[in-house]
Amino acid sequence: MLFMLLSASAFWDWAKLFLIGALVEGLRRSLRTVWERLTRSLWVTATFEFDDDAADWLMHWLSKEKVFQSARDIEVSTRGGMIDDLGDNDDPDAEDNVVFLPSTEQTYSTWYKRRYITIGRDRVNNGYGRSIDYLHLRMLTRSPALLRELLRDARKAYKAANEDLIExxxxxxxxxxxxxxxxxxxxxxxxxxxxxxxxxxxxxxxxxxxxxxxxxxxxxxxxxxxxxxxxxxxxxxxxxxxxxxxxxxxxxxxxxxxxxxxxxxxxxxxxxxxxxxxxxxxxxxxxxxxxxxxxxxxxxxxxxxxxxxxxxxxxxxxxxxxxxxxxxxxxxxxxxxxxxxxxxxxxxxxxxxxxxxxxxxxxxxxxxxxxHLASTYQARELFKRFYTCSGEDSSHSVVDDEKFQSNTSSSSGPASPCEPSPMPEGISSVYPGSVHNSRGSHLSAEESAALAERFAEIIPHRMFSMATLQGYLMAYKTRPYAAVDEAAAWVQKKTKNRIAPASG
Ligand SMILES: Nc1ncnc2c1ncn2[C@@H]1O[C@H](COP(=O)(O)OP(=O)(O)OP(=O)(O)O)[C@@H](O)[C@H]1O
The missing domain is CATH 3.40.50.300 (P-loop containing nucleotide triphosphate hydrolases)
Structure with missing residues (x-):
């Protein structure tokens, strides 16, 4: 009898516990649903495939906003960065720009038009051995229009930054x-x-x-x-x-x-x-x-x-x-x-x-x-372009090393974009080398045109490709006079080389 009473009271205890547990779980679930509905109604969310153009716009905007600058957990990449997140190079064409990317482990936050934004990234395996990265954006607003506005702004900024670039x-x-x-x-x-x-x-x-x-x-x-x-x-x-x-x-x-x-x-x-x-x-x-x-x-x-x-x-x-x-x-x-x-x-x-x-x-x-292979006209124009600094007209051309050296002491004209940076004091004896754009504008438009004319007369019509002529001029980067003087010998050598295998 006692045993039966005990087991009946134990049963009721178990039943009470079960009921309380079910009640608590039910309450927890309802609260969670309410909370999710509430937050969903307060947030606008968007998901971007990381390879998609829209993700590029957004990443560009986030980079400009320096969202990842203060983060303690980021991914760093040198691929495709238009903004240098290291802050020491503003040249979009630079080869070594570094871009910060959101890590898959963390959520980041920023503000847009006084609205709070969170950004996360995750990686999903698509089942074919390839993983796809997604960027998730959440904005604390009830208005989806603000998200569209953000995307419009991001696209505009991205396009402006890329105006001079092609993808x-x-x-x-x-x-x-x-x-x-x-x-x-x-x-x-x-x-x-x-x-x-x-x-x-x-x-x-x-x-x-x-x-x-x-x-x-x-x-x-x-x-x-x-x-x-x-x-x-x-x-x-x-x-x-x-x-x-x-x-x-x-x-x-x-x-x-x-x-x-x-x-x-x-x-x-x-x-x-x-x-x-x-x-x-x-x-x-x-x-x-x-x-x-x-x-x-x-x-x-x-x-x-x-x-x-x-x-x-x-x-x-x-x-x-x-x-x-x-x-x-x-x-x-x-x-x-x-x-x-x-x-x-x-x-x-x-x-x-x-x-x-x-x-x-x-x-x-x-x-x-x-x-076709280069015409006389093309050879002449290639020569002129080769010895003219970019952004300058043909009146500003680079000059022979030899000629430059004999002219430097008398030259007192304004510095041009072609001019080398001055050598530090005390090491003027160091030979600065023969580099691109390393000379001032000492070759007048007339001189340049006359040299180009001479060069074009030496190069046989339709015998060499433009790439070959460019290759030849590369060996005379800062020596247009020598390029002209030695062109005839070069043409002769190339012609001989070409005939040799056929006759051999
Ligand atoms: N017409 C040209 N004007 C200026 N540069 C030229 C010209 N043709 C060739 N070059 C130079 O020669 C190099 C090779 O040129 P490019 O690749 O355009 O030639 P391509 O005709 O496409 O050659 P391929 O058939 O071998 O692919 C480049 O560095 C380019 O700047």
Whole structure:
């Protein structure tokens, strides 16, 4: 009996405990729900994929706000920093800028328009062996409009900071784009082509970008392709970078021979392109030809279609597929349903004749521009540009070391941007070396033009590429007189070298 009473009272004790526990847990859960609802109604939250443009805007804004400057736990990176978080270098083009990134372990806070903001970052494995980083932003406000305002401000600041830069991305992991550089825009004056070539392509691209409605009205896919072909080192890539700068478009570089690329990943890459960008496919022939390898070709002896032999052409069909991309895969990617509307394609090749006609037809590669070895005009203009300081007109050119040394004592003109910083007192005997822009403006416009004229007369028309001429001038960085005096011997040596293997 006693036992029964005891067990009955123990049962009631257990029951009471259970009820109290259930009550407490119920209360805790309800309070938590109320709290979550309350906080949710007080916060606006946004999540950004770390690789996305919007995350870049936000990171730029956070960097400017110095959110991570005082944090005790941060990640440090030298990749893609437009602001130097170390605070000792304000040059966005500097190679060694350091950027602070939020660590995945911590939450950071700041203010925007008197609203409290928290920022966190986390890393999620997508299940295919690749992890994706997310940036989480929470703003203490009931108005989503403020978040939009913040994003607008961040985008504006980012664009202003990048005005003089172009974004360069490459294909990564088969089907993704990764930004690898923010390059300074290349001014049109720095690419010396025969008159009208740059203007032809640039105006065509500008006209294309402003004709979206025209294309839509006629049901024509809104895209344009340019094929730049001809001599290596003639300025094809340089021109594309200039055009990207002039049109303020990013450049996405796709190498068809990259390992791991196949028809499917090519399709994904094309459909993952940002809106309005330039896609650059360099050496488009390399993916489909085995026999015509550019490194086997003498750069200055090969200029285009005519140099492809019948035998090489015969090999082509059999070589249509090397690696993972097939010609039909490329054609489908370019004009299939996955093709990105509004993109400009630039393809380059040194072997025009090796390309399949299907690739060359309008709608895929609409405008074909041939690049030649340097003309007399190009040699002259290259010389003038080479010995003129950037930001200066041609009346401010660098001068021969020899001439400089004989002139320095008498020179009392104002310092130009080219002038070297003065040597510290007491070590004037140290030879300062032969460096870029290390001399003042002692070469008049007339002298510079006259030297360029002499140089152009010595360089045979269409015999050397612009890259080769640039290479020659590099050896005379600060010695334009010597560059002219020794040019004839150089031309003779190069010509002899070229003839020698053929006759041997
Ligand atoms: N027309 C040019 N004007 C000024 N510089 C040039 C020109 N052509 C070539 N160069 C210089 O030569 C180098 C190589 O040029 P670039 O890569 O543009 O040539 P490319 O035609 O694309 O060569 P490749 O076919 O080998 O890719 C660069 O440093 C560039 O500055």
């Amino acid at each position: 360069v991305s490459v294909a990564e992991d088969g089907d993704r784009w990764r930004r690898v550089a923010m390059q300074p825009k290349r001014p049109p004056s720095s690419v010396i082509l025969d008159p009208g070539v740059l203007e032809l392509v640039l105006n065509d691209a500008k006209d294309f970008l402003s004709s979206r409605k025209w294309y839509a009205d006629r049901g024509i896919p809104f895209r344009r392709g340019y094929l730049l072909h001809g001599a290596p080192g003639a300025g094809k890539t340089s021109m594309i970078h200039t055009i990207a700068g002039e049109l303020s478009l990013s450049v996405n570089i796709l190498s068809l021979t990259v390992s791991g690329l196949d028809d499917n990943s090519l399709k994904s890459l094309i459909s993952n392109l940002p809106k309005s960008c330039i896609i650059l496919m360099e050496d488009i022939d390399a993916a489909f030809t085995r026999s015509i390898k550019r490194d086997l070709i003498d750069p200055e002896a090969h200029t285009g279609p005519s140099s492809v032999t019948a035998e090489e052409k015969g090999d082509r069909d059999q070589d249509m597929k090397t690696g993972g991309v097939t010609l039909s895969g490329l054609l489908n990617a370019l004009d299939g349903i996955a093709a990105q509307e509004g993109r400009i394609l630039f393809a380059t090749t040194n072997s025009y004749g090796a390309l399949d006609p299907a690739l060359l037809r309008p709608g895929r590669l609409d405008l074909h521009v041939e690049f």
